[in-house]
Amino acid sequence: FAPTAFVPSNLRGVAPSASSLNMALKEGQTPIIIGVAADSGCGKSTFMRRLTNIFGGDVVGPLGGGFDKGSWETNTLVSDLTTVICLDDYHLNDRAGRKVTMRTALDPEENNFDLMYEQVKALKDGKTVEKPIYNHVNGTLDTPETIEPTPIIIFEGLHPMHDKRVLDLLDFSLYLDISDDVKLNWKVQRDMEERGHSMESILASIEARKPDFDAYIDPQKQLADLIIEVLPTRLDQDDKKTLRVRCIQKEGVENFDPCFLFDEGSSIEWTPAPTKLSSPAPGIKLAYYPEEFFGKDAQVLEMDGNFDNIQELVYVESALSNTKTKFYGEMTQAMLALATAPGSNNGTGLMQTLAAFAIRDIYEKKTAAAKAKAGVSAAAA
Ligand SMILES: Nc1ncnc2c1ncn2[C@@H]1O[C@H](COP(=O)(O)OP(=O)(O)OP(=O)(O)O)[C@@H](O)[C@H]1O
Ligand SMILES: O=C(CO)[C@H](O)[C@H](O)COP(=O)(O)O
Secondary structure: OOOOOOOOHHHHOOOOOHHHHOOOOOOOOOOEEEEEEOOOOOOHHHHHHHHHHHHOOOEOOOOOOHHHOOOOOOOOEEEOOEEEEEHHHHEOOOHHHHHHHOOOOOOHHHEOHHHHHHHHHHHHOOOOEEEEEEEOOOOEEEEEEEEOOOOEEEEEEOOOOOOHHHHOOOOEEEEEEEOHHHHHHHHHHHHHHHOOOOHHHHHHHHHHHHHHHHHHHHHHHHOOOEEEEEEEOOOOOOOOOOEEEEEEEEOOOOOOOOOEEOOOOOOEEEOOOOOOOOOOOOOEEEEEEEEEEOOEEEEEEEEEEEOOOHHHHHHHHOOEEOOOOOOOOHHHHHHHHOOOOOOOOEHHHHHHHHHHHHHHHHHHHHHHHHHHHHHHHHHHO
16 A cells, blocks of 8 residues: 555546436436435535535536525426435425424424325336425425436435335435534534524524434434534544544445445554645544444444645545545545535545445446346347
């Protein structure tokens, strides 16, 4: 092993072109369905940007800036290959209705799981659906929009794994597990600094949601195939900003081989050479180890700390295996492509990028298997 800190020339390329990825849904092709669960403000939209960036293709929508749900037209993002559907669209009542029921949107009673199941199933069967829209600007349920299936459909939101019928339709599931302290920091940054909310109102909103979050959202992490856990650093206990990020990868998941550092099955702690991966105080450390996660075997890849220069990540990339990249440097290139997105200098961006490559790999494996099956049937006919 001889890690290098140079940036290969192929790093200056762009994300795979649409045509290299087998674009539109072909006759008889089954879309793959991905579930991404997390509380509000936990980085789902940022993750979706990393994911759609890796899949490439032309983004057809959001039909009005739906990434941060600041749009009243749609919460749905569409590219040639992917559709990202926000599960808030399946809220049963509008905001005024929830004032009457006195339930939060996190309560399953406030979500229409029958319709969610029906529509996930229809899309998986290659059918078009008329999906409701929850308008976050006005708090109303707006006129439904037509969603046509694309090869990859991502359901992101509060409850993609809550209903067993929906869970069973997912080809892969992820949970973004943001610890309370970090969640508060992110909320303050967005809602106080960017949206002008007061600290009191942010704390009150977190407190009000907490019982339902604990009861209905958090338990989904036990079911997820991949969990990205974001915690405060362990490198300096007084540092409240630096993050430790653990990517918990379940074993035995169909079409998914966990990414590992240096040597599969080992337990490793690695402090990269500062000359090859420079970092601000309190430094940077990686780790890889097995873990039992809610009774299931998992492999954990961890990064604690920030790095100064995304290009130097190629040094880390050379130490990783099973990244599902197509060429050396592709992971670093994907990070560079979204250099200004939150988490681009730490493990949140890195683990989200690795998760996106894993999803691309699952999609390609499923597509290849379906093609092979169709070929066999055609030959037998
Ligand atoms: N990796 C990160 N590092 C630092 N801050 C982050 C990170 N990811 C997200 N944030 C912060 O959290 C805020 C919410 O992120 P994002 O909009 O991606 O979350 P979300 O889950 O889609 O939220 P919502 O469901 O409320 O729309 C961002 O504005 C940003 O300030
Ligand atoms: O947890 C949430 C998911 O994003 C929102 O709070 C929920 O969708 C209700 O939205 P709003 O507060 O805009 O009425």
